[in-house]
Amino acid sequence: MLTGKHIALYVSGGIAAYKAATLVREFIRQKAQVRVVETAGAQAFVTPLTFQVLSKHEVYTDRFAQLAPDQVAHIELADWTDVAVVAPATADLMAKLATGIADDFASTALLATTAPKFIAPAMNVHMWENPATQRNLAVLKQDGMRIIDPDTGFLAEGYQGKGRFPAPVKIVAEVEADLIAADTTLPLHGQQVLVTAGGTRERLDPVRYLTNDSSGKMGYALALAARNLGAQVTLISTVSQLPVPAGITVIHVDSAAAMRNALLKRFATAAMVIMAAAVADFRPAAPATNKIKKTATTYTLELTKNPDILAELGQRKQHQFLIGFAAETQHLLAYAQRKLAQKQVDMIVANDVSSPHAGFNRDTNEVTVLQPNQAPQPLKVAHKTKIAQQILQLAIAAQTD
Known part of the structure; x- marks a missing residue:
């Protein structure tokens, strides 16, 4: 998405300027073209030569300096810009x-500049929380x-507080x-798309x-x-250890319910629902309110069925395109084909989780996609x-056929 984009980066005067x-x-790295503008304050922290070497372009510093005699420099830059990023943005520039x-x-x-503008503030927490800064922030929004x-x-x-310059990779991800x-x-x-990820957790007791074994990686990749x-x-x-891509809303849950x-x-x-989560078929019938103690050599656990979420969605669907997953260790296609028909879904992704290249907790996968009458x-x-x-x-x- 950033390939070939013209990005004007405005660096203002704070200690975070070096991170720019x-x-x-x-x-x-994302194959964008970058031109840099430095305020007088920014130049006190990082010399224009640094940004010139990195961007391979002259750095804009002086309102009255014209890099080309037939152009008004600030207008030429504004017209060139596809995306303007102010990072770090001081309270003064804001x-x-x-x-x-x-x-x-x-x-x-x-x-x-008429192109989209992104503001990445960086300042002391008290400056950030000052009512004047917050009023200016509201105006900018x-x-x-x-x-x-x-x-x-x-x-x-x-000391600790809000105001740290966001990580550069985060800024790039937000812009993209x-x-x-x-x-x-x-x-x-x-279009609204729902994606589920990870393995559900069904409580036996508080601990x-x-x-x-689902890691959630496939669901996050689909999202x-x-x-x-x-x-x-x-x-x-159901997992919290994976980074959530920018622009995606995440809702953390634990159980199938x-x-x-x-x-x-x-x-x-929703226009599309992708059920990539490994939802438990059963849950303890009567979870203990306190930790179960080791008082006997054997323990009998009574399980009860969880609701069949995929089947329920299949019965409810009207305009939604519903995708389910079939994680199997044997008879992969037979079981997946049966699931495709029984659950009334539009697509089943059959996944042999016993394969050394596929399934849970791996970065790679190998699947077979099944659709009705195909x-x-x-x-x-x-x-x-x-x-x-x-x-x-x-x-x-499948939706455009």
């Missing part, structure tokens, strides 16, 4: 942007600028996600539970693939991100 050098590299002050190159060029919230952590002043969401040419643009195709993705996940409730609340407005379509071993892309492509094709 890494941000230039991250944008270039105040200028909120009030329309144009007294240096950065504020003047930004005032002339109202004016359509995208705010990338600062992180909370150890500040330059030696926003551009994807705005791209009306993408096949899933604006123990029944679960399975990312759907986002990259323009969808508004809600990820209903909690996952069912989260799905049913959102099912009516021959099974195998997807060869590949990283789960690629498998996810292929599954979504097949789903989109």
Whole structure:
């Protein structure tokens, strides 16, 4: 999404200015073209030569300096810009942007820029929380600028607080996600997509539970693939250790019952539902309220069936395209074909989890996609991100046939 994009990076005067050098590299790594503007304050921390070497372009510093005699520099930059990123944004520059002050190159060029603008504030926590800063922030949002919230952590002043410059990779991810969401040419643009991920946890007592080996990686890969195709993705996940891609809403659940409730609340407005989670078939019939003590040499556990979420969604679906998963260790296609018919779904992804290249806790997968009245379509071993892309492509094709 950032390939070939013209990104104007505005660096203002705070200690975090040195991190903007890494941000230039991250944008270039995504094959974007970058030009840098430095305020006078920023130059006190990082010399223009640093950004010139990294960006391979002259750095804009002086409102009255013209790099080409036939161009007005700040207007030329504004017209060149596909995306403007202010990072770090000081309270001072934010105040200028909120009030329309144009007294240096950065504020003047930004005032002339019609392209999307992203603001990544970085400052002391007390400056960040000051009512004046928050008023300016509200104005910037109202004016359509995208705010990338600062992180909370150890500040330059030696104490904890909100105001840390976000990690450059986070800024790049936020920019990319926003551009994807705005791209009306993408096949899933604006569509609500629900994705489930991970293995459910069924409580035995306050310290123990029944679960399975699902890592959630396939579900997260599918959520990312759907986002990259323009969808508004809600990820209903039982795992918390995986990073959530920018632009995706995550809802953390634990049990099959909690996952069912989260799905049913959102099912009516969904265009596509991808049930990649490994939902437990059974749960303890009577979970203990206290830790079960080791008082006998044997222990009998009574289980009761969990609701069949996929089958319930299959009965409820109207306009939704419903995708289920079949994780098996034997008779893969036979079991998956039966599931396709019984659950009334539009697609089943059959997954032999006993394979050394596929299944739980692996970065790669190998699946077979089944659809009604079609021959099974195998997807060869590949990283789960690629498998996810292929599954979504097949789903989109099925809806357009």
